[in-house]
Amino acid sequence: MDDETPVTRMRVVMHDPRTLDPEQELVDRTRLSDDEVSQVVRVLEAMRRWRTTERAMSEASQRYMKLGETDMRALRFLIAAQRQGIIATPSSIAHHLGISTASMTRLLDRLADGDHIRRLPHPTDRRSLVIEVTEETRRSARASVGRSHARRFDVIAALSEGERDVVARFFDSLVATADTSGGQPETPPAPTQ
Template sequence: MVSRKAPGEARVVLHDPVRLDPDQEIVRRSHLSDEDLAGIVGVLDAMHRWREAERRMNEASRRYMKLGDTDMRALRMLIAAQRQGMVVTPGLIAAHLGISSASTTKLLDRLEAGRHVTRAPHPTDRRSLAIEVTEETRRVARESVGRSHARRFDVVAGLSPSERGAVTAFFEAMTETAQPDADDVA
């Protein structure tokens, strides 16, 4: 199993079914060689390291911008939508984040108080507002989150077309594992 720890540092094993499920009650693995099992655990460990690195990066961005996770998700959506020439309304933000209109109003109040967004009359619907990210927030996001995204893009661009296809299929299959089975719901 891949181990990334400092000498003498205790490490909790998170993905090795040999240690976590020795009786194969959940993870059937008797058909796998030791080499295959080590490779599978290596992929799961690499995914865990990626999730942790992503979590730390997101946390650093939130702290730097003094924002919560939902606020950052809203800003990312606003920046992307504005780049695509879309007029973003509070309703669109609420739908994107899966929150109520009251929660959206509070979110926009926070973002406006922090000088991250502005509210203006909608250009074609006088009953609605257009929400825009301020230039300063756009610049800060571009320098932090944007640069990180560019580095990830470069990594993916370095893959061959068949490798990108395999990675895409892998992530789509992994996404399916996050959907509840009928057995999980019962």
Template sequence: MASRDDARRITGSLTDPRVIDPRQELVRHDDLSEEELAQVMGVLDAVRHWREAEQRLSFESRSRMKLNETDMKALRYIIASTNAEVAVTAGALAEHLHISTASTTKLLDRLERAGHIVRRPHPTDRRAVTVEITPETHREVRRTMGLQHARRFEVARALTPEEREIVIRFLDGLSATTLVTAPRE
């Protein structure tokens, strides 16, 4: 049975290729000095910590508001559209979320029952309705997700223009790695 110290040691080495790929079958690292390897692992650890923190925040916000991830995406879209003075229709929401109109109807029914949105007649199209976020839900989303976004903005703002370009290139490169399908054996 593994001890807590063993568990901490393993958790702390999840980005170390010497642990996860000791024969360098996937991750070549023999051309890096110990300092360079530690720095690369530091970058990957920081990305992992960011993802875990983001997932915790997202889970806590969704749990507190009794929402799933698609519900939260819908509310953020409704808020952004409202801020841009663009009326939100079910069709626009379905297109944004890449879900069917039937799924959008179920989503809107669920959000309306929970008191997060209201449907109103469209101002120019009698056949359509618009979707608006309730003031209470808008305040809650701003208090949680909005405040976090503001804090992230300040971190990015503190970087020099050159540093921002490096971070953009790094994160775009990292994102591109998730789009590659694993080879079949």
């Protein structure tokens, strides 16, 4: 019998500025009490758990449907467009996904090879195609992704009107903080002579 003791699991603090930024170089906490900082950290930890859960759900849906992330995003777009009676073309899908036309062609070939989409003639533009999701793929997506979305909708619907407004403002404010530079510090302007 081994005399090994179980490894004690250490909890690494990921979002607490009291630990990660004690000198307050990045996060000014002077206006907040310790309890308020703990509440902020609790929200940040909840967001981290949600991102982890959402990533796991997305990966499970991808495995279930045997597709990659971009393929799944394309199918969600196509399903939404079809439900709204909007014609989806290769260029509208490429624009939505932010990919090149060459990448779009490969994506459509993969989806067509897997019987996930149909390419149909465009009703008014001979040079373009209409892309539609097959009924079987729509049902599969509804069974996996659709049920997850429905559960999230129910959670949000259970909030009061005021709570929903606060949550929406919270997410809008988070979006406004997005750093699109990839985390690189801004380059200061070159000195003028």
